[in-house]
Amino acid sequence: MDQKSTIPTLFEWAGGMPVFERLTDLFYQKVLKDPILEPVFKHMSPEHQQHVAHFIAEVLGGPEWYSTAEGSHFKMVQKHLARHLTEQHRQRWVSLLLETADEINLPDDPEFRSAFVAYIEWGTRIAVINSHSDELQMNPEEPMPKWGWGVPGGPFLG
Template identity: 35%
Template sequence: MRASLYEFAGGDPALLALAQAHHQRCLQDPELNHPFSHPGQHPEHVARLAAYWAQVLGGPSTYSDRCGTESGVLRMHAGNGDMSDLGRRFVACFVQAMDDADLPDDPAFRTAMREYMTWAVDRVLTHEDRDQVPPGLAVPQWDWDGPVTR
């Protein structure tokens, strides 16, 4: 049986390093800087992001247990208008952050991670109206072959 993407990446420490590196990359981007540096950002944003990615990629349910549901994630990002350029920049920062965080350089792993982030960004950016996001959505799961259906 193949390890989950979470396990293959290196578990919680690796996902925290990825979230930290990604956050730094976004702060350095001239367009992404604003949403990543505004004063209303949760003080534990990076740790929460790491917990979310860990859960999505096959790790523990820490995000759902402590932070909320997928509905909350989608509502938080909804209603911001056309964000397609920011989405592309976000994915590019994520890909670069995998190097910064020293994640495995395995081609299948890197492809699965990039495909996840592209899918996730598309999913987040499709919700224009916060009130239209259904309540109680579970955090999605992603593995080597794409989204996991439950």
């Protein structure tokens, strides 16, 4: 077996779907108490946090639950249209998510966190950009993003 096939996905390294569902459950509890984010999210559906967990998990190499049963990359991006998100919203969202990641002991090795934060930064910046438009200039068949380890190539194993 070559080394590449033994490298876990970011999803696997994090601990699987229960970890992502716990992350988003606790995170959105904070969001609904936050003066900056509560007005943006107060009308979210009861399933919202689970959809976000499944979306992030799929992007990081988890099962294709979001794209096969809950939506698509196009539909996720579409949800941000005309929301007029600000940089302050984005920064607070990222800050609360990373705070929650620390609280639930999401892996904190430099390689995992580098990849995780890179995706969160990329995704939230795309959300802000699209939130200032009323129509989406994107192929509806655009595949889900797939995020990997990046430059480090895998976890640090000491």
